[in-house]
Amino acid sequence: MxxxxxxxxxxxxxxxxxxxxxxxxxxxxxxxxxxxxxxxxxxxxxxxxxxxxxxxxxxxxxxxxxxxxxxxxxxxxxxxxxxxxxxxxxxxxxxxxxxxxxxxxxxxxxxLEASDIRRLGPELIASSFYDRLKIKEQLLRCGLSEKETAIAKAVICARLVAPSSDLETHRFLKEDSALYELVDQDLSNIGKDAIYEIADAIYEAKDSIEMALIKAENELYPTNKRLFLFDLTNAYFEGRTLGNDLAQYGHSKEKRFDCTLVSLALLVDDRGLPIYSHIYPGNQSEPETLGDVLSSISSHLRQGLFSEDLPTVIMDRGIATYDNIALIESYGLSYLVITRANAARHYLAELRQGKDTFLEIKNSSNESIYIKELGDGMGVEMDGKVGVAEVEVAEAGAEVEVAEAANESLGVDSIDAGLQVAGPQVAHPQANHSLGGESLGIDSMDTAPQVGGPQAKHSPSNEPQANHSNRAQPYASDSMDNKIKQILCISERRRDKEEAIARGMQTKFQSAFDKLADSVKRGQYSNATTVASRIGKLKQEHRSIARRYEIDAITGDDQKVKELVLTEKPKVKEAAETLYGAYVIETNRNDLEPEEIWKLYSHNTLKCSNEPF
Structure with missing residues (x-):
């Protein structure tokens, strides 16, 4: 018909x-x-x-x-x-x-059978933006041939659509994707070596490509807003990586400590578009990478790639050291960070006042966030001694070690060791070392720079150190012209997460203590020195939870330890629970209100999947 x-x-x-x-x-x-x-x-x-x-x-x-x-x-x-x-x-x-x-x-x-099925949808989007950013033209200017630019387009789009290794990318292009049909060269017969080689060719021209991309992005998406988010991540190798100087063992963010790593530093703007990238060895210290980033920003500014307004650098707490903050300000830039140490612990008084004294705002998931701007008079007040408030703070936080009282002796009754012998006591030359733990550094693994508050650590003579600050200090020095703003934040979702983590740690600590206590009760461990050593090891392995407890060793007439008793410290527990969900954001952007500061940080960190709750 x-x-x-x-x-x-x-x-x-x-x-x-x-x-x-x-x-x-x-x-x-x-x-x-x-x-x-x-x-x-x-x-x-x-x-x-x-x-x-x-x-x-x-x-x-x-x-x-x-x-x-x-x-x-x-x-x-x-x-x-x-x-x-x-x-x-x-x-x-x-x-x-x-x-x-x-x-x-x-x-x-x-x-019925289907053969040679290829995916095309995401590839069309990737190809469209590849062409709009004029990447091919830039690659040609860098000396790549027509066929190399075709391979580059296929590889770049494939990595965007299905991120994977070079070998897997070759398989993806050959078997799954229709990307080969979107390029102007016949790539149906290329081998995997071409994939490896094009990656090397692109990396050699990385700096000029990044510069060209910034210009193209500004033309496509013009903006006067300049916010830069800087962070690091790492990737692991499953091969032997022989001859690869960048492949080093380090702290794997994917928990693959059995593999060598490389670190990637990335700076993106408020739209999530990349500004700068650099590959470092896998054992690279995060704070040491900021200098390269600031040098790149300075170069871009001199070439007029950005608007007249100087950028604000937003960083993760792992990079935000005192030296790095000073370095940022030496370039005339603004910064916004979550303080590196747990600065919220210095504002227990404000947190105990309750949420009614905070401003309630909503995040993107319509969850409540409570914020308060911290004034100069807020924080832990000090009088030259280790006070009760600081004890609660230091014991609750996993970063600071202080004695519970300035006049306590560190013999067998050592508070640091958490072992109090109730009964006939045995003195011996090794008492401090076997029982104390902290004297030997057993409980001193928190080596991160302390930021944002008073600190008191033990000297070799076990006397408390004098503190030169009477409040939680910001990163910037008092001599700087810009006033520093600190915003105390409380997140309910973050609180729930930290409570869950603490419950898990509590369960593990209780199980380990019960096992040790049972061994003591059965007589497997009875010597005071041996028991003290075991307690020190227990406290080292479960340090953040162990600080909330006293461990008493009950001895008999024969001076042998017969029993261990675990007693909770109510004030320390209360302080720790008060801190759940709390964090401090700091900035030298004096023109911003507290709500703007929080939204600025959360909005930009979410774009990099690094949500601060």
Whole structure:
């Protein structure tokens, strides 16, 4: 069947009318005849679609659905035609004739097979932006050939669509993706070596490519807002990495401590677009990388790539050391960070006042966040001695070590060791070392620079050190012209997460203590020195939770330890629980309000999947 357009004319008025008919051809003897199956009225569709509509109507009349039913416009027309018009004459052989004209075949669907299926959707988007950023033109300027630029486009888009290794990218391009059809060169026969080689060629031109991309991005997405987020991550190798100087063992963020790593430093703007990148050895210290980034920003500023407003650098707490903050300000830049040490612990008084004294705002998930700007008079007040408030703070935080009282002795009754012998006591030259733990550095693994508050650590003579600060200090020095703003924040979701972590640590600590206590009760450990050593090891392995408890060793007349008793420190527990979900954001952007500061940090860190809750 087919659709025929027919024109008629009104003899009186001369007006022409157009209508359409569904017509079928049939053979009668040696002649081919045509008959009108139905009138369709006037169709307002592209003549190219007449054939599709005719097939839909033919199948409908035969009691079936056509493959073209997916075209909603044609389906709608067919529905209207079949409901509004009647068949003009009885079909000569009715259903059998129509079925014969449709040429139906019986097919065993289980025998159908599909081959060489390729994905294309995400690849089209990646290819479109690749072309809009004019990456090919930049690669040609860097000396790559036409074929190399084609391979580069395929590899870059493949890495964007399905991030993986060079070897897996080669397999993806050969077997899964239609990217080879989106380039202007025949790449169907390239081997995996070409994938490895193009990555090296692109990396050699990295600096000029990054510069060109910044210019192209500014043309496509102009903005006067300049916020830069800087962070580091690492990737691990599963091979032997022989001869690779960058492959080093370090702290794997994916917990693959058995593999060598490389570190990647990345600076992006507020839109998530990259500004600078650099590959470092896997054991690279995070704080030491900031100098290279600031040098790159300075170079971009000199070339006029950014607006007149100087950028604000947003950093993770792992990079935000005193020296780095001073370095940022020496470049005349602003900064915004979550303080590196747990500065919130210095504001227990503010946290204990309750959420009613905070400003409530909502995050992107409509969850409540409570914020308060910290003034100069807030924080832990010090009088030259180790006070109760600081004890609670230091014991609750995992970063600072202080004695519980300034006049306590560190013999067998050592608070540091957490071992108090209730009964006849045994003195010995090794008492401080075997029981104390902290005297030997057993509990001094927190080597990160302390930021944002008073500190008191043990001297070799175990006397408390004098503190020169009477409040939690910001990163910047008091001599700087810009006033430093600190925002105390409370997140309910973060609180729930930290509570869950603490419960897990509590369970592990309790299990380890019960095991040690059972060994003492059975007489496996009874010597005071040995028991003290075991307690020191227990406190070292579970330090953040162990600070909340006293461990008493009960001895008998024979001066042997008979029993261990675990006693909770209520004040320390209360202080720790008060700190759940709390953190401090610091900035030298004096023009921003507290809510703006929080949103600025959270909005930009979320773009890099590093949500601060």
């Amino acid at each position: 087919f659709i025929r357009e027919k024109t008629t004319k009104n003899k009186a008025t001369g007006t022409k009318y157009i209508k359409h008919q569904l017509v079928r051809s049939y053979r009668e003897g040696d002649k081919v005849r045509q008959e009108i199956v139905m009138d369709l009225g006037r169709l307002e569709i592209d003549p190219k679609d007449y054939k599709k509509l005719a097939q839909i109507l033919t199948m409908r009349l035969a009691g079936f659905e056509s493959l073209f039913e997916g075209d909603l416009e044609l389906k709608s027309i067919a529905d209207k035609v079949l409901s509004s018009f009647s068949v003009t004459q009885t079909l000569r052989s009715d259903r059998e004739v129509i079925t014969k004209d449709a040429e139906f075949l019986n097919v065993n669907t289980s025998s």
